Amino acid sequence: MLRPIFTRCAARSASAASLRAAASRPLTSPVSWRATATATATQHAARQYSIKAKAASTSTHQDIDPAKLTIEKSTSPKALLKPEELVFGHTFTDHMLTIEWNETSGWHAPQIKPYQNLSLDPATCVFHYAFECFEGMKAYKDKSGGIRLFRPDRNMERFNKSAARIALPTFAPTALIELIATFAKLESRFIPDQRGYSLYLRPTMIGTQKTLGVGPPGSALLYVIASPVGPYYPTGFKAVSLEATDYAVRAWPGGVGDKKLGANYAPCIVPQREAMSRGFQQNLWLFGEEYVTEVGTMNFFVAIRNKETGAKELITAPLDGTILGGVTRDSVLSLAKEKLVPAGWNIVERKYTIKELDEAANEGRLIEAFGSGTAAIVSPVRTISWKGKTINCGLKDHEESGELALKMKDWMEARMYGDDEHEWSYHC
Template sequence: MMRQLLPRCAPRASAFVAPRRASPLGLFQAARQYSISPEAASETKLQDIDPSQLVIQKTSAPKPLKKSEDLVFGRNFTDHMLTIEWNKTTGWQKPHITPYQNLSLDPATCVFHYAFECFEGMKAYKDKAGQIRLFRPDKNMERFNKSSARIALPNFSSTAMIDLIAQFTKLESRFIPEERGYSLYLRPTMIGTQKTLGVGPPGSALLFVIASPVGPYYPTGFKAISLEATDYAVRAWPGGVGDKKLGANYAPCIVPQREAMSRGFQQNLWLFGEEEFVTEVGTMNFFVAIKNKQTGQNELITAPLDGTILEGVTRDSVLSLARERLAPQGWNIVERKYTMQELDEAASEGRLVEAFGAGTAAIVSPVRSISWKGKMVHCGLKDHEESGEIATKMKNWIEARQYGDDAHEWSYVC
């Protein structure tokens, strides 16, 4: 057996020193700028999150519930919040559930100056029996750890964090409407809290979870949207952090979105490079269904996880369901690079069947057309249609598992 040539998380300085008897593959792996291991930011093993130490302080002033039809995404919040502090000396402190309240942070706190912040977006659902369910929380915690590691924030046990989120969600269960299409949106967030203007790994951090009851993403019904292909601004680039869920990725997208909206389009379709590779739509992953020009076979295509694409939980769910249910019907499920020119050609030849975004908030978002270089690329929908067959099936299939109608390991009962 070949001995290990480098430690798992070798310091950057040693990454460019060829060890004795190093193979070319070993040198390539050692020269990578960042470890793909979520433990990259952890130098020593400190106290991990311990759910058994949870301290609960219930509010003395419960909020009145809003009518389900009056809920606006991300505007109303529940009675409590979950908080866990961390410091570099001892690790994670006791978790607390407290009444929802403001945070008190020094103006020099590093999150304000250097964007030490990452987050997750996930939902809790109430099934027909009144049980509370989380959808694939293991995937969210896996990505949360990858995001925090990339910006030198601490990692944690995914199992412990899921346990705490489940307890927090059950405490707030009265805020989850029972109607289909409604849920409790959960926002786990981690910030660096060290008071310093020096640039370096934060010596302290805060992980907190807040929750917001939400209704259907499209309150007036499932509606197809129009996009503007955007090449004058770039969402992500190779070697960057577009594959991590960092707050710093989102604010720069607002101005291009406002510009697209001023021209009558709901969102941006982010293109990359001279080739104009299709990447994501707004803050969602993007899928297209086309007929292969050479074979005539139906294909469901999305961009690959090359470091510029967010590892969407819904993206993974769509791909898994497609391989499970569409592939046996003759569909080819493909993760590859493709260009806007390719989509335009497929549309002009009648081979572009449909297109849709995929994300936690909407599950799927059908696309009617894409504005590109002064022309409108139509994405297969007829004038009276708001969704294609695949997008509709995906929405129904995923919802069935979210609400427990389709018993599956993706649904975690709190």
């Protein structure tokens, strides 16, 4: 580690000597001066290049290697709950996937072992400086009993971006997908053989170095746990009511609202509780000049008729750093472009305000609104409360969902469960 420093000092010393020598020459030697200046500039360029990270280190770290996986099966398998007894995120499977990392050697051999507690020192950096990121994804059982993941490449891409943003290690996406697929197959008995059920997978990475110093963690742990889950709405869609929230901000430009960090979620609980105390299920997060961003922990979509053209538009906020780039969000947009555009719809990613929605509702142009996320797929919205007024989002009193939200759910599930064979469905 000291050698590059000595190299830079030597280069700096040589440059200073060259300049002193040049300064002592008579001014009547312009050619010599230019030659010396050129040589000095060359030395500067060489010095700058030599301290680039790529040139300063020749060490290579071990990436995740699925071939080194070891499996220790539980000797006390858990009893299965009845499907109707499953509560989201409350029940966990028999095993967990773990992979340790340190800055010296890189990723260690992956292990699947019985589900168990973690043992961490009280000074572990994750507890003090929030070195933690995670993903939310699902494994599905198709009609033939096969296990499938839904667009795991997108989850791994986002996982890597989140990790890199908080100085945690990155990894080869295909390697982790292979390991998660193996893990999901091992736990497949927990997935009921009914439509609407799945295995919720939670890949998580934490900094594990024992230190109160603020700096990149020298060690980390990547682990994956799984929870069998049923339909988010067991009795069918239930439209929710939202409170537009401008007194608290979920994310801001240049922040980390577009990364899936645990630190983004805890601060949202108090505003959500406040909204619930006033009779609303979730917050609709506003930013700046009352721009609409997200709903709760989901992305948000609205369907309206354009005021000038009358054309139907499906609108969602852009990926400008203030919203999470949801895998479900991207899937909704892709399906909309594939299936709605031929029917005359326009698919739009742009900034829009709560005032625009209020105006569209008052003019009868707001068709419907819904959130999108891994847990619910789509979540219909009935009303939005804003500055003491109620914005009706197109649903009749007896309706729990608009036509578009229902179609999106059906189109998505067809690919998740393999009814519509598609590249988004990854066979485990």
